[in-house]
Amino acid sequence: MNISDKIILAEAAPEDRSLAIREALRNAIIDRRLAPGTKLSEAEVGALFDVSRTVARAALQMLTFEGLVKTERNRGAFVSHPSPDEARQVFASRRLIEPGIVAGALERITPQDIEGFRRQLDEEARHINERGPAARRAEIKASGDFHLMLASVSGNAILQKFMDELVARSSLVIALYGRSGVSSCGHAEHSAILDALENGDGKRASALMIHHIDHIEADLDLQLKQGLGLKDALSLS
Amino acid sequence: MNISDKIILAEAAPEDRSLAIREALRNAIIDRRLAPGTKLSEAEVGALFDVSRTVARAALQMLTFEGLVKTERNRGAFVSHPSPDEARQVFASRRLIEPGIVAGALERITPQDIEGFRRQLDEEARHINERGPAARRAEIKASGDFHLMLASVSGNAILQKFMDELVARSSLVIALYGRSGVSSCGHAEHSAILDALENGDGKRASALMIHHIDHIEADLDLQLKQGLGLKDALSLS
DNA sequence: ACATCGAAGATTGCATACAATTTGGACGAT
DNA sequence: ATCGTCCAAATTGTATGCAATCTTCGATGT
The missing domain is CATH 1.20.120.530 (GntR ligand-binding domain-like)
Known part of the structure; x- marks a missing residue:
């Protein structure tokens, strides 16, 4: 996962940081910087944006709801790979x-x-x-x-x-x-x-x-x- | 909040409990047992279903995404009151x-x-x-x-x-x-x-x-x- | 009497710690 | 050599603790 927007978005989010992370990941996915099937681990996402797993997890949950990410129980979140x-x-x-x-x-x-x-x-x-x-x-x-x-x-x-x-x-x-x-x-x-x-x-x-x-x-x-x-x-x- | 499904749903959810809670609240809302505007505090929901605030929060977040619940920052979640x-x-x-x-x-x-x-x-x-x-x-x-x-x-x-x-x-x-x-x-x-x-x-x-x-x-x-x-x-x- | 300010209580936002589950590999048996 | 089992590392699921914010209620001053 090589998203360089990290700093930009981390500072631009005085409130609702999970929303900002969702947006960043969303853009990365539709820009194809994150390929379908890529694993998005909570820890990794959290580290990239300098937040705890809690908020990273919330962002991933939102993306899951949008269908851009698929999460498998106890396995993690992956960029969707639509059939x-x-x-x-x-x-x-x-x-x-x-x-x-x-x-x-x-x-x-x-x-x-x-x-x-x-x-x-x-x-x-x-x-x-x-x-x-x-x-x-x-x-x-x-x-x-x-x-x-x-x-x-x-x-x-x-x-x-x-x-x-x-x-x-x-x-x-x-x-x-x-x-x-x-x-x-x-x-x-x-x-x-x-x-x-x-x-x-x-x-x-x-x-x-x-x-x-x-x-x-x-x-x-x-x-x-x-x-x-x-x-x-x-x-x- | 008087939802008596508590026990039924708590036991019927070996996995993904937040999903079960979402479903229970969803039904309560569309059944009009929960009136529009009703406050859904994380602690209360958690207590009702015997889970921590973490999973209660996840359920509320899902409902927020569906538009059935509106959350205001630092104020909490409320059953939607559509205009x-x-x-x-x-x-x-x-x-x-x-x-x-x-x-x-x-x-x-x-x-x-x-x-x-x-x-x-x-x-x-x-x-x-x-x-x-x-x-x-x-x-x-x-x-x-x-x-x-x-x-x-x-x-x-x-x-x-x-x-x-x-x-x-x-x-x-x-x-x-x-x-x-x-x-x-x-x-x-x-x-x-x-x-x-x-x-x-x-x-x-x-x-x-x-x-x-x-x-x-x-x-x-x-x-x-x-x-x-x-x-x-x-x-x- | 009314308005304004302030402190206490309650609730959410977030981080962290621990438990549960899965994965990968190593070791041993056949 | 291959298959099976078991253990360890990693990752997610969940609970809890603390800080920040909002609300409420009361006190004080005009």
């Missing part, structure tokens, strides 16, 4: 929820929001044009953030929380089963969705969102590893 | 998710499942015909269980978890803002949904589900208490 079936469930869920989020966002979006989205899209584009694994991670993160911004604008805190979970799990799934660079076309689709939103065309925005999710899932390689079953256990250790 | 706005968000979320669950269930439902649903509906009917607050509680519980069974049949564990949360929150909302006996018509609607499902008519089943959710929400009295704002504080203590 192809779980992957499909993630995208099936997103197909249900995101059109609703788009519809909600359509009604509440403000010019300032649109401005924010434009900046976000610029950020995405910037990372796409950069080279190296760090840029790649930032690109994935930024791509997810677009969907989260949409959820935040939609004004439904519950759906927003669900999307938080789904986007994070999507990152894990893409890390495991992703085939190509994913987002070169994803960026264009984000842009198209925003355009439709700006023009008040909710139908079109929702349809674009569905297609976008389809494209992301289509880029995954879910079929092959499905039959093995025990391969999970192998790559887990 | 009318939160209530609307709950039902907006259900309107998005449940049609998808119905569609998923349609594809995977087996004759055994249908048999199980019929028994569940009988259970509902039985409680409706009984008198007394206990029967009323059981009725509400059974009504929620129908939706959870549907989610379980749909085969999407993620959506199932979301529904778990949404149904529980719905119970809270109904407890706070419910007007009438709610489910006398709800039962008939459940039955109609099952019929449509059995006939393979997914469109109709989804439409019935939407109407069903509309009816539940329409029975709430969300407008009036909205303006007060400080009433929360009053009923909280």
Whole structure:
């Protein structure tokens, strides 16, 4: 586990440190700095962030609830290693929820929001044009953030929380089963969705969102590893 | 806090006791034995279930994540007291998710499942015909269980978890803002949904589900208490 | 009489100590 | 040489103790 954010986050948490740790680990997981299957021992996490096992444990418990971490009794916590079936469930869920989020966002979006989205899209584009694994991670993160911004604008805190979970799990799934660079076309689709939103065309925005999710899932390689079953256990250790 | 399940659950939990406590408190909350706003002190919960504050705290933390409990720093945990706005968000979320669950269930439902649903509906009917607050509680519980069974049949564990949360929150909302006996018509609607499902008519089943959710929400009295704002504080203590 | 300040009690936040369980390896038997 | 058993190291599960914070109630002064 090589997370260098340690100091930054330790000092930036005057209260609710377990929440800060959760956030740090979350980012590390969706950034792929922590690979699926990695063991997250309470002692190690505690040492990294300079806290006791108690608060480290609380952070891991939160991540377990989000599905980003799997804990086995008396064995410890591991970064989740979603099966192809779980992957499909993630995208099936997103197909249900995101059109609703788009519809909600359509009604509440403000010019300032649109401005924010434009900046976000610029950020995405910037990372796409950069080279190296760090840029790649930032690109994935930024791509997810677009969907989260949409959820935040939609004004439904519950759906927003669900999307938080789904986007994070999507990152894990893409890390495991992703085939190509994913987002070169994803960026264009984000842009198209925003355009439709700006023009008040909710139908079109929702349809674009569905297609976008389809494209992301289509880029995954879910079929092959499905039959093995025990391969999970192998790559887990 | 008068939960008499103490002994039952304490002995039935050879492992993962915090999970059992979470379940017990969850049931107590959706059964309305624990009213919204009730304080759940760590020491009290621990004493009731004969465990240390550590495990009681873990259970409360889980409930906090589900939104059934709200914790304020250095103040403690309280049974959630959802605002009318939160209530609307709950039902907006259900309107998005449940049609998808119905569609998923349609594809995977087996004759055994249908048999199980019929028994569940009988259970509902039985409680409706009984008198007394206990029967009323059981009725509400059974009504929620129908939706959870549907989610379980749909085969999407993620959506199932979301529904778990949404149904529980719905119970809270109904407890706070419910007007009438709610489910006398709800039962008939459940039955109609099952019929449509059995006939393979997914469109109709989804439409019935939407109407069903509309009816539940329409029975709430969300407008009036909205303006007060400080009433929360009053009923909280 | 009212308001303000202060101290005691209670409750949460966190760290640490101990018990229980699992894991890995070493030793010995076949 | 291989398999089985047992012991030790490591890790999690749980309890408890102490510090920090909030609440409550009373005293004091205006």
